[in-house]
Amino acid sequence: MKAQEKLLEHLKTFPNYNVAKNVIMFLGDGLSIPTISATRIYLGKKNGLQYGEEQELFFETFPYTGLSKTYCVDTQVADSACSATAYLCGVKANRGTMGLSASAPRKSCEAMNNASNHVESIFTWAQEAGKSTGLVTTTRVTHASPGGGYAHTAERYWECDENVLRDGLDPELCSDIAEQLVLARPGRDIQVILGGGRKMFRPVTSVDEEGDSGSRLDGVDLISRWHTDKLLRGARPHYAWNKEGLLKMDIENTDFLMGLFESDHLLYNLDTDATKEPSLPELTEVAIKMLQKNNKGYFLFVEGGRIDQAHHETRAQKALDETEQFQAAVRVAAQMTSEQDTLIVVTADHSHVMTHNGYPRRGRSVFETAGVSNRDGLPHSILSYANGPGYKRPTSNGSRYDISTDNMRDKDYRFPALAPLGSETHGGDDVPVFARGPWAQLFTGVLEQHVIPHAMAFAACLGDGLTACWARRHALRPEDLLHVPVAPWQWSPRAWATA
Template sequence: MAKRFIILLFIAAWLSGSASGQRDHPRGRSFDAESHPVKHPEEQQTQYWVDKAQEKLLSKLAEAETQTANTNKAKNVILFLGDGMSVHTVTATRNLLGDSAEQVYFEGFPYTGLSKTYCVNRQVADSACTATAYLGGVKGNYGTIGVNGQVPRYSCDGDAKEENQVLSIAQWAQAAGKDAGLVTTARVTHASPAGVYAHTADRNWENDWEVANRGCDPAQTIDIARQLVEQPVGQRLKVILGGGRQNFINTTVNDEEGLPGLRTDGRHLIRQWLDQKRAANESANYVWSRKGLGLVDLEHTDYLLGLFANSHLPYNGDRDRKRSQLADPSLSELTEAAIKVLSRNQEGFFLFVEGARIDMAHHDTYARRSLEDTAEFARAVQKAREMTAEDDTLIVVTADHAHVMSINGYPEITGLAQLADDNLPYTILSYANGPGYYSGYNRAEGRALLKEENGDDVAVYASGPYAQYFSGNYEQSNIPALMARAAGIGPYA
């Protein structure tokens, strides 16, 4: 494939499992796609595809005759965010689950659209500026959270001006008497969940040391962990589930697993959170393990804080392979717990759920781990849909941005494709920088300066009240406006 200018990074985890496949196809011969067994023989018949098309037509006709658009007011809104979950990622997950003709659960939602992902100052977005868009309805600068484009990154006082702060849909829900919560497999102070409650000029300011390290005064520039515990939106979140204990405790303090914190101001924010709730005579529980979560009476809990790792939670596939599922909860388990707590409010709730490690696996070219986390993310969506009613609960599933994983070749998604020009096989899934490599690289002079391109659009899937709003192609910043209109909250009520 060298003549096609594609740079392929082989996926180590799969090479070990595919070694026998390399031996079966000696160098100098192409892989024969026809040699792979047909999983569903009926697919070889014309009538099979005709019948599937007829079934789809009949279902669409039935929908048109018996159903009208759901215009009920959404009591509850759940936003599922697959970090880095590109369309290719969903497609590859579908294949990993068994068959390309099947669906990832949320692909069966009745309405699908595309959102445009970019920052004010960059065409290719990150998780920080996109969080401001899909949670607050305003696009900001790369690396900033909860502030508009007037605030440059690293500005020590950038979040101080109220007119530059962007309020999230969580705040809109709280102001309307609803409860709000967040679930993530990342640190709860990471870029995406921070968009629920924080205003900061740098996504890395998760603790006071990071603020000081950038030359700002932590007493004036409040770090993200403190904002979660001390500022109004974070204080009122009924459910906070994820990782990141390190940002809540001092360097001189070890967490429940013996790992030190990163704070240098002496604060113990977990204790501070508990003291606040007890002083207000609220029922509050802090848990740090899957076992501890299972012991909580969720039906009688006002506030729930769960920090299940010093940093991020493990990849879901690693939970299974290392039997760490005994210690670490899955995303679907966390989602179930959150809904049980939030459902106590008769006025309804807003819940943000992030499958964060989909993107992290992509960054490290761990394709299998990324797809496994996407599969678990889909199970969490299914759990939420099963626990709620389509009549009163809007569920929106999307991604903050896409990723560079591409699908090449023809056989099974976890296998190897045909031989390249060097007579070596390449993986079906690869991380490629495209056809510009040889034109952008000179061996004598090194790499040429590359110009930025537009970030990929990402898919949006919706089910429930006003799900029809989410079809078509639109700005990512439109998403919270559409959700708020469905729920009758915030500036778009």
């Protein structure tokens, strides 16, 4: 019966050819397919289902699904910088670089300052179309994923001037990421900035609202500079550092919003004080309320960034809990918008090396062993990693470590890893893409990751490439696009004008 119901649901799905007024991109940092399957069970058990495996994450209900190939130009396995350049700027790049083409080597100030190496993001395309833009993250707002939307940098870790100096370079020549966000375009025109990372904006001599020191050595308070810049432009800015300051603000009388809720990354959801720090769903709701005031629409980027960091620590329970928060934020966005005019795309930047394995019986918690079926008579865990700090050293007699007495339900438990590394690595496997709304059908099949922003731009009529608006102006039906006489790399308004 359930299979027939699902079949009928698919039969009732028809492509939406509307122009997307709004685009919301959700990026689950490190959201691998095993992470999704394990989170289903984690959430299903929390929701009291008989087993748990039958649980669906909200974005899994979206009508269109594809896969994204995540490699960088120079490496098989991506980091969050080169991948951000792909899914936000539409160009594959070198590992560790953001907003630059692959012509720019890592850590090269000269290449970074060469405008011919710069690639613009969908933030710029949206702003040029008169749309509002916003970014939300659970990491520092200067971290690699959000930074790919506004920064041009040859080193992802140059988040403030102190990091540039540490590499023996001149911050006057290599503008740091926080400075680019506040002083350069498109960063200074992003109307909503919500996340962590206060220390990247404050001088090392200062103490912030929660008693933490800044990191900047240039003596500049970039939060103050951000506020002054908006006032000089006749706008009404609002800065928040805690949940109360965010939720009590007057949205209707605020034009620009910056919320930095931790000196570093936001706390893991399992560690946070919910009365002081807003959740990812709450941040998403405020961002949408701010951006939807623009009748021309908006582009919003939302990152569940700490999924990735929990995996690096092999703390699988925290990774799954962050994924639950992420899917809850997607649900909030869907409830606040219309599928008729808002394209929502959910994807990941790269995978991780966590596996969901063994033959555990249905309904078992994923934070347990898979049972004893091994030749040495010792159990193995249902979730484990190919490498990372969860490595369990053999005993003095050479036998494998016995995890049966470990408290695997502890939120900070480091799940077993095959190879000992200080930080677990990313994985090179493809990651999922889920989409709903106008032109969501474009996000099916196996895609190169850098196709994603071009497809979003097509749906929302952004940038200089082929768009749904061009097709409408020329009274083309979707099937007519099969016969357009130019190759993709030749797409431009001039080329299409003669098509």
